[in-house]
Amino acid sequence: MKHRQDILFKNSLGLLSWAFIAVLVAMILSLLHMSGLAWEKIGFSFFTTSHWNPVKHQYGVAAFAWATLVTSLLALLISTPLSLAVAVSVTELMKKRAGRVFGFFVDMLAAIPSVVYGLWGIFVLVPLMRTQVQPWLFENLGWIGIFSEVPYGVGILTASIVLAIMILPTMSSLLREVFQTIPLTQKEAALGLGATKTEMIYLSVVKSSKSSIVAAMVLGLARALGETMAVTMVIGNRNDWMKSIFSPAQTMASLIANEYVEATHDLHLSALALVGVTLLMISSVIQLVFRAIYARGRK
Amino acid sequence: MSAEFTPSPILQVENVNAYFSGFHAVKNISLAVPEHQVTALIGPSGCGKSTFIRSLNRLHEETEGATLTGEVRLAGKNIYTPGVDPVEIRRQIGMVFQKANPFPGMSIYENVAVGLTLQGGFSKVEIENRVEKALRSSALWDEVKDKLKKPGTSLSGGQSQRLCIARALAVEPKVILMDEPTSALDPISTARIEELIFELKKQTTVVIVTHNMQQAARVSDFTAFFLMGELIEMGITKTIFTNPKERQTEHYITGRFG
Numbered sequence A: 001m002k003h004r005q006d007i008l009f010k011n012s013l014g015l016l017s018w019a020f021i022a023v024l025v026a027m028i029l030s031l032l033h034m035s036g037l038a039w040e041k042i043g044f045s046f047f048t049t050s051h052w053n054p055v056k057h058q059y060g061v062a063a064f065a066w067a068t069l070v071t072s073l074l075a076l077l078i079s080t081p082l083s084l085a086v087a088v089s090v091t092e093l094m095k096k097r098a099g100r101v102f103g104f105f106v107d108m109l110a111a112i113p114s115v116v117y118g119l120w121g122i123f124v125l126v127p128l129m130r131t132q133v134q135p136w137l138f139e140n141l142g143w144i145g146i147f148s149e150v151p152y153g154v155g156i157l158t159a160s161i162v163l164a165i166m167i168l169p170t171m172s173s174l175l176r177e178v179f180q181t182i183p184l185t186q187k188e189a190a191l192g193l194g195a196t197k198t199e200m201i202y203l204s205v206v207k208s209s210k211s212s213i214v215a216a217m218v219l220g221l222a223r224a225l226g227e228t229m230a231v232t233m234v235i236g237n238r239n240d241w242m243k244s245i246f247s248p249a250q251t252m253a254s255l256i257a258n259e260y261v262e263a264t265h266d267l268h269l270s271a272l273a274l275v276g277v278t279l280l281m282i283s284s285v286i287q288l289v290f291r292a293i294y295a296r297g298r299k
Numbered sequence B: 001m002s003a004e005f006t007p008s009p010i011l012q013v014e015n016v017n018a019y020f021s022g023f024h025a026v027k028n029i030s031l032a033v034p035e036h037q038v039t040a041l042i043g044p045s046g047c048g049k050s051t052f053i054r055s056l057n058r059l060h061e062e063t064e065g066a067t068l069t070g071e072v073r074l075a076g077k078n079i080y081t082p083g084v085d086p087v088e089i090r091r092q093i094g095m096v097f098q099k100a101n102p103f104p105g106m107s108i109y110e111n112v113a114v115g116l117t118l119q120g121g122f123s124k125v126e127i128e129n130r131v132e133k134a135l136r137s138s139a140l141w142d143e144v145k146d147k148l149k150k151p152g153t154s155l156s157g158g159q160s161q162r163l164c165i166a167r168a169l170a171v172e173p174k175v176i177l178m179d180e181p182t183s184a185l186d187p188i189s190t191a192r193i194e195e196l197i198f199e200l201k202k203q204t205t206v207v208i209v210t211h212n213m214q215q216a217a218r219v220s221d222f223t224a225f226f227l228m229g230e231l232i233e234m235g236i237t238k239t240i241f242t243n244p245k246e247r248q249t250e251h252y253i254t255g256r257f258g
């Protein structure tokens, strides 16, 4: 016989889970509802054009979508090797206690509010980029298209660096947990064969964690795509196609954050909601793609 | 106890002490491992067999806080001389562990080839030949020759362990250390590996830790009995099992303790 208590417990938790899903669906529906007007007026060209001028009622999301993808992927490109390095150092290279302390500090990075990252970006990273990094790259590598913008300090790359630091703790702590569960016997298999420590880390740790590395990237990317505050503070907020990775630009999230306060016109508000829908779609597609890669890697 | 009787030892161990952060696990052991013979290490749980065998290929020092004193000479050269690269030593002294540990994410073929790839300098054909030879020596070739590309982890427990033996053999080590290689296997797989060990001494030297005294009696030429970190006695296996010098050995092999 089942206990009444168990039934009650199970049912109330079940109800709660369904309530969550209901709220989520309601949110998506209301977002779709709000964006209806823009969809009616602008149609599919909303996704294919990049003119964004509320005064002339011109709304196109392409440039922002592109900037969002580039900043997030660039952040991932920076953060993936870094988080691998952090996870490997903490689990394999440092003494146990030092590793724990170091890991703790990296985890603390996750507790710093987004706006503080933004401030750090404005006061430290932006001047550094403007006076040191960009002039040098511009002088020496300016002939390569992606470095061709004159130095502003704010822009795509600056936002990517801030994002990379923000997603580092998420990614590295996942990898760290995976690496910690790798059995000692697997490491000794490599050492016993005459592998150096570096070779051992590659053979026994990294090579057997490929799918977890993809999983960490999914998490990092998900966070990077939606991150708003810090990005808004350092990306330069220019409603235009990026020319290089230094261009001031606008991501979908930063656009919404910048404009919703002043958006008085119904169509403008509705267009912003449609930007939200676009962001949601892009994140979902990317999630699905990475999940598919992950699932294939697990097999 | 002395090691004088051994004909041409490949390993000579002298006054080896091994510690775990101050805990004295292996106490002043001296013995000689004869070449092309099987030497068994027996003794009750916790007596330091694993610690000792891991000091023969410098794996002991990989444990945090582990230290060691004394000498282990491989073909006359002390492997603990400062400046000797432990990586180099482990290429010459292979190891098979209690639990089969093929590399996940590598095929059967890659698992056997990995030691050669690590060393470098082998042509593709050489690697192919060595892999086949190692798989034949470990009596696995017929079972896997048609599925070399399958993952190494797709094999049964006994097959995985033979794969690990093949992996160790592929680099043609001077000595192979085995730490309870059959303790996780069924009797049939165990019997196959025991046969294999008997064959292996033609090409290399085997040191095997075992809990199973019948196994020691079946496969080994020499047996060393350990108790609480000390070597009680070592001798020809037959003698140790029929006519041991020490009372403690006799007690252990007749099952009165341990």
Ligand SMILES: Nc1ncnc2c1ncn2[C@@H]1O[C@H](COP(=O)(O)OP(=O)(O)OP(=O)(O)O)[C@@H](O)[C@H]1O
Residues within 6 Å of the ligand: B020, B023, B025, B043, B044, B045, B046, B047, B048, B049, B050, B051, B052, B063, B211
């Ligand atoms: N990593 C370690 N840290 C601290 N002490 C250890 C460690 N490994 C082993 N010891 C201790 O060293 C002693 C010898 O252990 P060892 O594993 O060599 O014994 P063993 O003879 O192989 O035992 P078994 O037959 O159970 O495998 C034991 O007292 C054990 O508790």
Ligand SMILES: [Mg+2]
Residues within 6 Å of the ligand: B049, B050, B051, B179
């Ligand atoms: Mg042991």
